[in-house]
Amino acid sequence: MPVKKAKGETMTKGLTQAEADQKLEEFGPNSLAVVKDRSVLRIIFGTLKEPMFLFMLSAAALYLMVGDLAEGAFLVLAASVSMGLVVFQDARSERALHALRDLAAPHAHVIRDGQTRLLPADQLVPGDVIIPNAGERFPADADLVSDHLLMMDEAVLTGESAPASKTLGQDVSLFAGSLVVSGEGLAVVTQTGGNTQIGMIGTALSGEIEQTPLQVSTGRLVIWLSLGALVVCLAIVAAYGLLRGDWLAGGLAGLTAAIALLPEEFPLVLAVFLAMGSQRLAQHHVLVRRAAVVETLGAITLLCVDKTGTLTQNQMRVDRVWSLDETNHAEVLQVSTLASAVHPIDPMDKAIHAAANAQTSGAVELNDFALKSVSPLAPQRLAVIQNWQHEGQRIWATKGAPEAVLHLCPDLPPEARARIVAELEAMASSGLRVLACAQARTDTKTDLKIEDVAFEFVGLLGFIDPLREDVPAALAEARQAGIQIAMITGDLTATALAIAKAAGLDAGAGVLTGHEIEDLSPEALQARLAHVRIFARVRPEAKLKLILVFQALGHVVAMTGDGVNDAPALEAAHVGIAMGQRGTDVAREAADLVLLDDSFASIISGVRLGRRIFANLRKALGYVLAIHIPIAGLALLPILLGLPPMLFPMHIVVMELMIDPISSLVFEAEPSEASAMVQPPRALSEPLFGLSQMAWAGFQGLILLGGVLGLYFWAIETGIPETTARSMGYVCLVTGNVTLALVDGYEPSISPFDRRHRLLWIVALLVSTTLAAILYVPWLAKIFKMAPLGGADLALALGVAFLAGGWSVVVRFFDKGPVRQSTT
Numbered sequence: 001m002p003v004k005k006a007k008g009e010t011m012t013k014g015l016t017q018a019e020a021d022q023k024l025e026e027f028g029p030n031s032l033a034v035v036k037d038r039s040v041l042r043i044i045f046g047t048l049k050e051p052m053f054l055f056m057l058s059a060a061a062l063y064l065m066v067g068d069l070a071e072g073a074f075l076v077l078a079a080s081v082s083m084g085l086v087v088f089q090d091a092r093s094e095r096a097l098h099a100l101r102d103l104a105a106p107h108a109h110v111i112r113d114g115q116t117r118l119l120p121a122d123q124l125v126p127g128d129v130i131i132p133n134a135g136e137r138f139p140a141d142a143d144l145v146s147d148h149l150l151m152m153d154e155a156v157l158t159g160e161s162a163p164a165s166k167t168l169g170q171d172v173s174l175f176a177g178s179l180v181v182s183g184e185g186l187a188v189v190t191q192t193g194g195n196t197q198i199g200m201i202g203t204a205l206s207g208e209i210e211q212t213p214l215q216v217s218t219g220r221l222v223i224w225l226s227l228g229a230l231v232v233c234l235a236i237v238a239a240y241g242l243l244r245g246d247w248l249a250g251g252l253a254g255l256t257a258a259i260a261l262l263p264e265e266f267p268l269v270l271a272v273f274l275a276m277g278s279q280r281l282a283q284h285h286v287l288v289r290r291a292a293v294v295e296t297l298g299a300i301t302l303l304c305v306d307k308t309g310t311l312t313q314n315q316m317r318v319d320r321v322w323s324l325d326e327t328n329h330a331e332v333l334q335v336s337t338l339a340s341a342v343h344p345i346d347p348m349d350k351a352i353h354a355a356a357n358a359q360t361s362g363a364v365e366l367n368d369f370a371l372k373s374v375s376p377l378a379p380q381r382l383a384v385i386q387n388w389q390h391e392g393q394r395i396w397a398t399k400g401a402p403e404a405v406l407h408l409c410p411d412l413p414p415e416a417r418a419r420i421v422a423e424l425e426a427m428a429s430s431g432l433r434v435l436a437c438a439q440a441r442t443d444t445k446t447d448l449k450i451e452d453v454a455f456e457f458v459g460l461l462g463f464i465d466p467l468r469e470d471v472p473a474a475l476a477e478a479r480q481a482g483i484q485i486a487m488i489t490g491d492l493t494a495t496a497l498a499i500a501k502a503a504g505l506d507a508g509a510g511v512l513t514g515h516e517i518e519d520l521s522p523e524a525l526q527a528r529l530a531h532v533r534i535f536a537r538v539r540p541e542a543k544l545k546l547i548l549v550f551q552a553l554g555h556v557v558a559m560t561g562d563g564v565n566d567a568p569a570l571e572a573a574h575v576g577i578a579m580g581q582r583g584t585d586v587a588r589e590a591a592d593l594v595l596l597d598d599s600f601a602s603i604i605s606g607v608r609l610g611r612r613i614f615a616n617l618r619k620a621l622g623y624v625l626a627i628h629i630p631i632a633g634l635a636l637l638p639i640l641l642g643l644p645p646m647l648f649p650m651h652i653v654v655m656e657l658m659i660d661p662i663s664s665l666v667f668e669a670e671p672s673e674a675s676a677m678v679q680p681p682r683a684l685s686e687p688l689f690g691l692s693q694m695a696w697a698g699f700q701g702l703i704l705l706g707g708v709l710g711l712y713f714w715a716i717e718t719g720i721p722e723t724t725a726r727s728m729g730y731v732c733l734v735t736g737n738v739t740l741a742l743v744d745g746y747e748p749s750i751s752p753f754d755r756r757h758r759l760l761w762i763v764a765l766l767v768s769t770t771l772a773a774i775l776y777v778p779w780l781a782k783i784f785k786m787a788p789l790g791g792a793d794l795a796l797a798l799g800v801a802f803l804a805g806g807w808s809v810v811v812r813f814f815d816k817g818p819v820r821q822s823t824t
Contacts, residue, residue: 004623014111014129023125024130030124030140030192108139109345111186118345128189131343132180135587141191148185148374154178162605172658182376236639262604263528269620269667285580285596286606293575295590297610299684300483300575304546307348307489307496308433309579309598310560311503312465317349318355320430320462322423324416330359330460337399337439339386342371348435350464352399369395374449379539382490383408385450396440397451399461401490405436408455416457423460424492431498432462432490440626463552470506474601481607482680488543488549490514490533496536507534510689514538517545517692543569556684560595560603561587574684577603612672614688619744620667621689621698624746627737629657629710631702634733636711644722646729648710648786654774658767662741666760670745700740700808707804708732711797723787727775730786731797734771737763 008662015023106121109131116131121139124130132138132150144150150166153363154175166183174187176196193199241247278288308314321329333356340349368390375385377399383400383621398405402424413777420436428432438455442448469589478485485505489496493511500507509531517525517538529549538546547569550557561567567590570576579598580592588594595602631652638646687693711732742760753761774780776788789797 002387011462013114015125015127020112020123020125020128022468023127024123025193027125027195029122031122052796054328067765072662106137106139108136109133109343111343115676116345124189124190124192126189130189132174132183132185132187133345134180134182134184136180137175138174138178138180140176140187140189142174142187142195144168144174144185144187146185146187146371148371149184150174150185151181155179175358184374184376186343196409203666209484237617247577269617269624272611272665273617273620273668277609277617280613281593281606281609282596283598284605284609285602286609287580287596288591288592289588293697294574294613295688296556296684297607298614299556299686300558300607301681302484302486303478303603304486304488304543304550304559304573305600305603306555306560306562306579307487307491307499308593309562309581310603311467311471311487311499312470314347314465314581314598316351316463316465317561318351318461319364319464321355321425321459322427322462323459324457326417329459332437332461333359335397335439335458336399336435336461338369338388338395338439339384339399339437345487348433348463351519352461359643368424368708379541382405385468387488389444392444392821394442394448395532396450396455397437398439398441399435399437402434402436402492405438405455405457408453409457411454412457420457420460420673425494427460427462428492429498429805430462431495431502432464433495435461435463457478467499467502468599468601470599470601474604475504476590477677478604480609481604483607484533484544484555485532485697486535488538492536493534493536494535505534509533511536514542517542523551529553530814535593540566540569543643544572546619547572556681558603561591566590566630568790590816608672608677611676613681615673615676616670618688618693619670621777622658622693622700622746623662623667623741625694625697626701626704626740627655629698630705630736631655633705634708634712638712641713643713643716644726646726648785651730652768655734655737658763658770660736660738661763662760666741667745669759670757700744703807704733704740708736711800720793723781723785724793725790727781727786727789728786728793731771731775731789731794734767735798735801736805739802743809 037582059465106119110117110122110124110717111129111131112119124140128140129145130139130142138152143167146168148167152166152174154164164171166172175198176191177198190196191199199781201694237247274294277294281288281294306310308436318333320331323329330660333352333591336352337356340346344350344353370389371386372389372394373382373387375387377384377400381400381404383398383404385396385398386399388395389816398408401629402420406412406420412420423435424436437458437460439457439458440453442453473487487496487500487505489499491499493513496511497507511534512528512532514535514537516528520528525545526549529546530553535546540561543559543566547557547559549572556575557573558577559573560577560579562579566578566587570578570587570590575593576591577593577595580588580594580596581598611785631647635645635652638644654777669778708729712725712729716722716730720728742764744761745757774784775786781787
């Protein structure tokens with residue numbers, strides 16, 4: 001439906017796809033230079049700076065200096081393999097971040113081949129016709145070509161906080177990166193990519209996921225432990241040299257202790273979990289913008305959601321048309337079309353155009369109309385008013401909230417108003433979303449303001465937006481997980497109640513309206529919010545008030561939003577969730593998560609995955625701490641007890657090669673706890689890795705240390721050769737390590753041989769093969785200062801390992817709590 005524009009142009013077709021492809025090849029993608037992905041070379045150089053590798057390379061250099069070529073070469077090789085594993089996992093995380101940046105890339109509404117399409121902003125080319133919308137970041141430099149007024153926030157370019165007005169005949173220049181504050185229209189792209197004003201300035205966003213507080217604190221912990229390890233290393237070297245006169249043995253013992261003391265897996269595990277966890281969430285249509293939110297997802301107690309598009313399909317259809325004379329439905333559709341966007345993006349505008357086009361008598365030939373002005377929705381007037389010129393007349397068309405439209409019709413007789421209200425209530429109680437429309441006609445010579453226009457009421461439109469099929473099941477899962485749901489909508493009370501009952505929401509405490517929220521005192525509102533979970537006729541500005549009161553009641557609040565005015569509430573919520581399909585850029589920038597499909601079920605999937613990530617990360621960190629206690633203890637205690645050293649640097653290096661994949665890759669891939677979504681949310685104050693987790697991990701580590709050290713001590717004291725005793729102790733330590741990993745990942749309702757544990761069993765097979773090679777390949781056994789084990793010694797070592805590493809499975813079995821079959 002073409003509309004006359006300035007200079008006689010008809011901007012309805014836009015470019016053809018063939019023209020756009022040709023220009024894209026000529027001008028390149030419409031993207032600014034972003035922070036480059038870390039190359040493999042950069043990751044390698046970063047890894048070489050880690051204290052662990054510095055200690056390992058120092059030990060290798062010491063072996064080479066004294067002429068022990070085999071052991072020195074082995075340490076260099078092992079360090080390279082260990083570094084390769086770290087680089088692989090780091091590169092995998094980098095690929096995950098790159099994929100997330102692609103998902104987060106901005107989009108734009110573009111007219112191509114006469115059709116409105118939502119395209120990635122980097123596909124825009126000069127000549128494209130785009131439709132700016134309030135709340136969006138402008139994707140390219142362009143000129144306004146329609147008779148609309150746009151208010152643009154250009155602070156990113158000018159630093160000026162006051163919005164600039166853009167209209168034909170004054171200032172038509174629109175710049176990439178600026179924010180559409182209000183208005184709508186059409187614009188033609190003039191410059192893209194590096195040729196835009198912001199591109200020439202060189203401003204860009206990296207799109208990288210920032211470090212969480214836990215990552216920062218863990219990084220500091222590793223630095224302090226590195227300094228402590230260095231002090232211990234120097235102390236052991238000094239003690240050996242001064243007391244025993246053996247500086248070489250002291251150097252090796254000191255480096256061994258330093259390598260053993262460093263839990264360098266902590267930051268690696270966190271980075272892998274957060275990057276891969278964010279990618280897993282994205283696969284379930286939940287994009288993580290702030291990685292710290294992963295630590296909060298499992299603590300959500302209250303979820304505040306919009307009705308439209310979240311609980312419903314956001315596929316509006318005009319279901320009922322009503323006019324005062326109950327026959328003139330065509331006029332209702334004509335007026336509502338004139339009050340809708342020419343190129344509709346809003347679902348209700350689309351539904352109106354579709355309904356008008358379906359009726360020959362209802363279609364409006366906009367070729368014959370010239371749009372003169374648009375007055376968008378405003379807090380003080382919840383209605384859109386569009387002013388057209390047609391056949392020597394000015395036609396004012398409005399549509400919006402029924403009470404707002406009725407307010408614009410002061411001359412409506414009381415009996416007509418009563419009939420309208422009755423029909424309105426009937427539609428709303430049927431679950432329909434209702435808009436009213438009105439019109440006024442004036443001559444072109446009279447310059448009137450909106451408040452001076454006398455509108456005549458035309459009719460009502462009832463829209464149906466079906467409930468999403470997956471909503472009832474998702475709501476049931478949320479209730480089972482101890483998460484309360486609050487529905488916030490701008491619809492009428494009767495409509496809100498009808499949808500709430502259809503979805504299975506708790507409406508027993510009634511409905512609270514936006515006016516009541518604004519009028520109630522803080523104390524009275526807090527008392528009502530202790531029970532009420534359905535909110536109707538709520539303006540976006542009132543959402544912030546709801547969020548703050550819910551938080552004051554002790555809830556951990558997640559909230560969905562899509563508009564510019566939702567941004568403060570999204571910022572205030574513990575977890576802000578922006579709508580990816582219908583949400584504005586401002587809402588997405590304020591949110592922690594972006595819902596790519598706007599579906600409520602995806603939110604619940606995100607919570608379920610968030611709980612899984614949290615639980616597996618806690619297990620991984622506990623495992624890392626637990627296994628470092630026996631490693632560090634076995635590096636130090638034999639020396640203090642006057643026993644031959646049990647561990648040398650090469651032993652610990654091989655152990656590190658086992659710990660890294662187990663603690664990061666294996667635990668990250670573990671299935672969800674069977675009881676994850678039948679347990680109440682954890683307390684927000686509960687740390688990811690607090691004192692209770694440290695104490696439990698420490699106790700597990702001490703038991704394993706006691707078992708291995710006791711076995712080694714017994715073997716030495718009973719006259720077993722040192723190399724054989726070392727073999728028994730090392731087999732016990734490595735096997736106990738793998739057993740502990742299996743126990744820490746154990747779920748009573750999931751078989752240990754479930755296919756979801758396959759990665760752990762693959763690692764266990766590789767570890768067993770490596771251990772067998774070290775024991776029974778002569779040249780390797782010589783490097784490791786070990787001897788092959790006979791059947792009895794091997795059985796004893798394995799038996800102690802299974803007991804010392806696996807005893808806690810009994811505790812896990814009896815402390816399993818309520819379970820159900822895991823599905824994640």
